[in-house]
Amino acid sequence: MSIRRKFAVVALLLTAAACEATYYKVTDSATGREYYTVDYTNKGSVVEFKDAKTGAKTTLQNPQVLDIDEKAFEAGVAATAR
Numbered sequence: 001m002s003i004r005r006k007f008a009v010v011a012l013l014l015t016a017a018a019c020e021a022t023y024y025k026v027t028d029s030a031t032g033r034e035y036y037t038v039d040y041t042n043k044g045s046v047v048e049f050k051d052a053k054t055g056a057k058t059t060l061q062n063p064q065v066l067d068i069d070e071k072a073f074e075a076g077v078a079a080t081a082r
Helices: 003-019 070-078
Strands: 023-027 034-037 040-043 046-050 057-061 064-068
Touching (some): 023 046, 023 070, 034 070, 064 070
Antiparallel strands (some): 023 064, 040 046, 046 057
């Protein structure tokens, strides 16, 4: 395999790896309300994120943050608010 082809394969693999998203379910420990996001910032006991349902920037104190798969994320975002 030529050097050029090897670089192309490596570049393709790196691009594919970078496109893989991580999904999170954030649960407010005070109310039990669930939020879904693809990114969050942890500032000690405070977590900030953009809610995927509403698009609103949200800040919670002491929430539970779980990694979830894409299917669970999409189902959670599609679910109607309680």
